[in-house]
Amino acid sequence: MKGIVYRRIVFPHEGGQHLPITLDSIGHNHQQEKVSRTDGYETYHWLQTVSGEGVIHFENNKTFSLPAGSGVLLLPYTPHRYEASAANWSTSYLTFGGSSAGSILETLGMNMNSFYRWEKEAPLSKLLREILDQYDASQDMFGLTASTDAYRFLLTLSKYGQLHNNTTISRNVDKLQPLLKWMDTHYGDPDLGLNDLADQLGVSGRYLNNLFIQTFGLSPYAYFVRLRIRKSKEMLVTQPDLTVKVISQRVGFRDVSHYVATFRKQSGTTPEQFRRLH
Template identity: 30%
Template sequence: MTKRYIPVITESDRELPYYLVQVGQDWNQEHVVRPNGYLYQWIQSVEGEGELRVDGKTFRVKEGMGILLFKGVAHEYYAVSPSWIVDWIVFDGHQVDAFLKRTAGIVSSGVLFVSRPEIFAAKTQAILDIEQADIPLKSVQCSSIIYALMTDLLQYTSTQPDNSATNLNSRLRPLFQYIDKNIAQPLTLEDLAAITEYTPQHLCTVFKKTTGIRIFQYINSVRIKKSKEMLLQHPHMQVKEIASLAGFDDVNYFCSVFKKHEQLSPSQFRKIHY
């Protein structure tokens, strides 16, 4: 059954980093043309197919895909099947743009493949449940769901099929295991790429998309974690030996990386925590 909820938005709601504007469920999508754009929108294709026109491009939107539209961007969308059923959420907030572009790495409007569409459907239902409930601070609770929606965009969507951060993370799992087991050994990009069957360059791209950091930053983080464990488990072991066991050939470089991570030298860390 088609449902729609349009909350009353107060000035205090507009101060929230993310806030709900309206939501629709099982909507038989009509032809929409907005030459001046609108607010931020997530439109999930539930049944049937549609097309999106934005930034001079036309995208087909099939079941299990979604549209993300940025605020103020001209767009048009319409059904190309007899009916096009969608769920949609319209939202805004002073932190939305920064989160999408800097954290999620989504810089423009377009169509996304969704690896877990049921998770997004649950967000729409959760907002409608809040609307029906007799609870205080509904706008704050909806704000938390909008934030969760955007983290889901980061984890479960991608511009290519089966290329979401969650799927990529599964592909990288053997690599994480290999790094953990061999952290004391020299680790080359070529050896790491061979484990994943990616090229070295593609591995760097996939790893950054999945984790948000470069691969050797991650390796250094694991090595620092191991060194912290050894500093506390072996209070009489020399720092130079711990550096070697954690995979650092140069103790001075180890101390430099450690201090950058912990804001303390290895000796200071041991003294404070032991």
């Protein structure tokens, strides 16, 4: 591996659209450049330090160091930026999605932006490099092996990764859990506002806003909108007889043009294009 500066594999999903978890990309960057994503990344994103050290920043002015033997799991559309804080910051990364990725992470207790450390002997230190080597020499046309590897990585992270630097975030998620579950069943109501969300926890709108930004890097409303878009994607794929207009109404948008514009901003495609691709 010495001398290789950058490697990346992007996986096509033809034939694998309905897999519960899909591996979108995997890579290694021997000299990690500065990255800034004001709208976050469209899928789940794992980044780990191989050597050197980096630092990651969130919109709420939270900053965390990423030394060797540590990594960060980011939820889709979490605004962030990261950069080296020492010479020659070397990283490995993995991005993944799939119809059941969220529920799998929830089952593993990993459904939040989280930071992990692990012992030097743990397989996490070299697992992504091993997976990357494997795909350098093979083809996985239908994504089946890639799906298995993504799931294997998450199980390994769950087993060997130790949460760090996010005690506050963990507490916040516990506080927000009743509201998150409520939002998951009330996303179709277009009349809901910040005060309605705050009432579910018996807190002020200002407190709830700070809690969401501290935990997810997003306001409650932005989180709710992204939940609605995610639900609409499920409907687009699983209910092909529903029109885009009907789906927009079912996920809480009064105006279909507003829904299409929001969908395009978050996904880079229109709902119709997304449906054809999936």
